[in-house]
Amino acid sequence: MTKVLSQQAFDLRQAGLSWMEVGRQMNLSASFVRHLAIYNESLQQRPAVWTDGLQATHGVALRNAGFSSKSEVLAALQQEPALLLNHVGIDKRALEKIIAWAQLQA
Numbered sequence: 001m002t003k004v005l006s007q008q009a010f011d012l013r014q015a016g017l018s019w020m021e022v023g024r025q026m027n028l029s030a031s032f033v034r035h036l037a038i039y040n041e042s043l044q045q046r047p048a049v050w051t052d053g054l055q056a057t058h059g060v061a062l063r064n065a066g067f068s069s070k071s072e073v074l075a076a077l078q079q080e081p082a083l084l085l086n087h088v089g090i091d092k093r094a095l096e097k098i099i100a101w102a103q104l105q106a
Contacts, residue, residue, distance in 0.1 A: 006040035009026060051063070054101045061087060061088065062090075074102055
């Protein structure tokens with residue numbers, strides 16, 4: 001949701017509206033929409049990482065489990081998905097989200 005709001009604030013500002021006008025349109029304070037737009041700009045400048053699209057905590061858990069690429073995760077999921085449950089930070093719910101993320105990547 002934050003990404004959607006930050007993109008909207010960024011787009012309105014790029015269209016020439018003042019922070020006050022952007023805030024009024026979004027029903028938020030001018031300082032908050034400014035923060036959202038700056039956040040969006042920082043996201044756009046950040047280099048892509050292989051865990052993009054995955055919740056940050058799940059990405060960290062995969063990296064801590066020794067994975068260094070999407071293809072490694074896909075291979076592990078194809079062999080035996082339940083083995084990922086042996087890693088700290090990966091419970092059944094996290095595994096479901098990782099599988100859904102991997103299916104989007106395939």
